[in-house]
Amino acid sequence: MNSLFRTSTTLSRPMKAARSLHRSSFLMQSAADSYTFNVNNILDKEHENKSLKEVLTLPPSAMQGLTPQSDVTLEKFKIKTIKDLGTWKAHHLAQAAVGLAIFEEDATEDGKKGRKSAAVSNLFGAFDKEYRSLTLKALCKTPPHSIKGLAPWVDDEFLNLNKKLTTIEAFAAWKYPVAAAHLCTLAYYEEENSLTLGFE
Numbered sequence: 001m002n003s004l005f006r007t008s009t010t011l012s013r014p015m016k017a018a019r020s021l022h023r024s025s026f027l028m029q030s031a032a033d034s035y036t037f038n039v040n041n042i043l044d045k046e047h048e049n050k051s052l053k054e055v056l057t058l059p060p061s062a063m064q065g066l067t068p069q070s071d072v073t074l075e076k077f078k079i080k081t082i083k084d085l086g087t088w089k090a091h092h093l094a095q096a097a098v099g100l101a102i103f104e105e106d107a108t109e110d111g112k113k114g115r116k117s118a119a120v121s122n123l124f125g126a127f128d129k130e131y132r133s134l135t136l137k138a139l140c141k142t143p144p145h146s147i148k149g150l151a152p153w154v155d156d157e158f159l160n161l162n163k164k165l166t167t168i169e170a171f172a173a174w175k176y177p178v179a180a181a182h183l184c185t186l187a188y189y190e191e192e193n194s195l196t197l198g199f200e
Contacts, residue, residue, distance in 0.1 A: 052187035056083035086180030094172035101136035140169040
């Protein structure tokens with residue numbers, strides 16, 4: 001009888017494992033079904049079910065509207081993945097200039113408004129020498145190569161990516177690095193076991 005009891009106990013272990021696996025699968029599916037967010041309108045269809053972390057490893061052409069030729073052009077800027085696109089220093093500088101320009105006070109002839117004579121802020125490390133004395137609003141209207149580290153030849157490459165990329169302002173608003181930066185931010189907070197979160 002003891003032998004039979006032991007046999008019954010032994011046989012129950014795989015059954016417990018099967019039930020546990022079934023329960024885990026059910027919970028994962030239930031959790032997956034409970035999510036509603038997506039970024040489908042920026043990704044090609046074959047990548048819509050990937051995790052955000054996986055998306056960051058894809059080439060830029062995985063985004064709707066960019067092509068393999070776009071990858072070739074962006075590689076000249078050392079941009080090989082969507083993560084590279086989202087962490088592109090030049091784009092961050094462009095966005096910083098545009099974002100702060102709205103807070104810039106226009107100068108008056110009497111000097112009561114605008115930059116004060118004692119101000120020491122500068123843009124030496126961000127923009128080329130010939131553009132550093134400009135107001136932020138004026139800087140936003142300059143070509144992309146005014147960003148330090150970008151040579152004049154890049155302006156033509158920007159046009160290959162999009163005919164409207166003629167200024168820092170347009171570059172800052174270009175949707176692909178903007179979306180890529182947002183993907184980078186949210187991917188950082190993505191959990192590996194996210195399908196079971198809230199069901200444990």
